[in-house]
Each structure stands twice: as C-alpha cells, then as structure tokens.
Amino acid sequence: MTAIETKGLSKTYKATRAVEDLNLTIENGELFALLGVNGAGKTTTIKMLSCIIKPSSGDATLMGNSVVTSPLKVKEIINVSPQETAVAPNLSVRENLELMCGIYGYDSKTAREKTDKTIKDFSLSEIEKSRARILSGGWQRRLSIAMAIITEPEILFLDEPTLGLDVLARRELWRIIEKMKGKITIVLTTHYLEEAEALADRIAIMSRGKLVAIGTAGELKTLANAGNFEDAFVALCGGEKTYENE
Numbered sequence: 001m002t003a004i005e006t007k008g009l010s011k012t013y014k015a016t017r018a019v020e021d022l023n024l025t026i027e028n029g030e031l032f033a034l035l036g037v038n039g040a041g042k043t044t045t046i047k048m049l050s051c052i053i054k055p056s057s058g059d060a061t062l063m064g065n066s067v068v069t070s071p072l073k074v075k076e077i078i079n080v081s082p083q084e085t086a087v088a089p090n091l092s093v094r095e096n097l098e099l100m101c102g103i104y105g106y107d108s109k110t111a112r113e114k115t116d117k118t119i120k121d122f123s124l125s126e127i128e129k130s131r132a133r134i135l136s137g138g139w140q141r142r143l144s145i146a147m148a149i150i151t152e153p154e155i156l157f158l159d160e161p162t163l164g165l166d167v168l169a170r171r172e173l174w175r176i177i178e179k180m181k182g183k184i185t186i187v188l189t190t191h192y193l194e195e196a197e198a199l200a201d202r203i204a205i206m207s208r209g210k211l212v213a214i215g216t217a218g219e220l221k222t223l224a225n226a227g228n229f230e231d232a233f234v235a236l237c238g239g240e241k242t243y244e245n246e
C-alpha cells in the first residue's frame with residue numbers, strides 16, 4: 001500500500017524554486033531517506049508533506065489524504081521531529097511526553113501509560129525527571145523523537161535527526177530508529193550519507209529543488225557507476241541530469 005504520493009509537488013519563494021515538480025511514491029512501512037546538499041529542497045519538501053507550508057502547485061497524498069484539500073486529516077496521521085529540536089526546555093522529560101499526550105487529547109490515565117511505555121522504549125528512565133534544557137544534544141534529539149512517536153503517527157518525519165551528535169549518540173539513535181522500522185512509515189532527511197545507507201530502504205537524492213535519483217543505496221551506486229555511496233552521491237548531485245527513469 002502507498003503511504004505517500006507526490007504529484008508535481010512544487011514550492012516557489014519569489015525567485016527561488018525550492019522544490020520543483022516532485023513526483024515520488026513511498027510505500028507503507030518504508031524508511032525513506034531524502035538526501036541533497038544545502039538548499040536542495042529537503043526541508044521544504046518535509047514542510048509541505050507535513051502541512052506546515054502550502055505547495056505553490058501540485059499535491060501530495062498521505063494515506064490517501066491530500067495536503068491541499070485535507071490538511072487536518074493529514075495532521076491527524078503524521079508527526080514531525082523537526083530540525084530545531086522541539087522540546088519544552090523548562091519541563092522535565094516526563095512532563096514533555098505527557099504534554100504531547102495532552103495536546104493530542106489523551107486522558108490522563110492513557111497519557112501516563114503511554115509515557116511509561118515511551119520512557120522504557122527510548123531508554124529515558126535515568127533522565128525522566130531532568131528538565132529538557134539541561135540535557136545534552138543527543139538526549140534532546142532522543143526526547144524529540146519520543147515526543148513525535150508517542151502519538152502513534154502512521155507517518156513520521158525526521159528532519160536531520162542526528163545533526164551535530166557525536167558518533168555514539170548517533171549510533172544510539174540509529175538503534176532507536178531501526179526498532180521503529182517497518183512499523184510506521186518514516187521519512188528522514190540527513191546530510192550523513194552513511195546514515196541513509198545504514199537505515200533507509202530507499203533513498204531519494206534532490207539537487208536544486210529537483211529529484212535527480214531514487215533507489216536503494218546499491219541501485220544508486222550502480223546508477224552512478226561508483227565504488228562507494230559517497231562517490232555515487234557526488235556524481236548524482238553534480239549535474240542537472242535526472243537518473244530516476246534510466
């Protein structure tokens with residue numbers, strides 16, 4: 001079953017074509033990575049898919065719901081862990097999770113049960129009473145993802161989930177993301193090529209607002225005739241050529 005389908009999805013800011021005629025399909029349960037150099041249009045794509053901004057033209061459906069005509073329905077089935085970690089700094093880890101449950105309308109008993117389970121699943125018990133503002137970047141990212149997943153979205157957007165983290169914290173988050181794999185549809189943006197290669201079922205490479213290639217890491221290496229994924233990425237990002245249908 002298709003989870004996300006974009007048709008001619010585009011966003012223009014005055015003279016900037018941030019995303020241009022994006023056409024792609026993401027399957028239910030897939031972990032899909034969006035890659036591209038700075039300004040390629042990844043965050044703009046995620047913002048359109050999560051109904052934070054409206055497309056200039058084109059449309060996208062998420063579990064059959066259009067971001068243009070049914071944004072409220074889309075918002076009910078998704079959640080986002082944004083690039084700038086969205087935690088309430090003066091609340092504790094537990095309070096942040098309970099707050100999220102409150103926003104989504106769970107009663108207090110359900111909120112407590114869900115919070116207990118999420119603290120366990122995300123190994124947050126040692127810091128559950130700490131205020132979010134004193135947490136390290138790695139713990140804050142982990143909390144941010146936990147807050148996005150506690151509402152049981154069908155589709156989860158992770159915008160650069162491991163940005164700025166050390167190798168150990170990154171690997172720990174990979175482990176958490178891997179545990180979610182297959183259970184929900186995940187769209188992830190990253191600048192870490194090894195992250196996309198390690199986690200994603202399929203990878204889309206964007207350049208200057210356009211989709212230039214899509215496939216598994218192995219397929220993209222073959223497509224670019226490259227020995228490793230980094231060389232493939234550089235080759236595929238290098239020009240205006242579109243590789244997707246070759």
Ligand SMILES: Nc1ncnc2c1ncn2[C@@H]1O[C@H](COP(=O)(O)OP(=O)(O)OP(=O)(O)O)[C@@H](O)[C@H]1O
Pocket residue numbers: 013016017018019036037038039040041042043044045
């Ligand atoms: N609100 C905005 N107003 C004007 N231009 C914007 C706005 N948001 C994004 N852009 C432009 O759209 C283009 C795509 O930006 P976007 O943030 O989607 O890229 P990205 O691939 O996420 O980049 P990065 O890897 O640096 O986060 C860039 O040229 C950017 O300057």
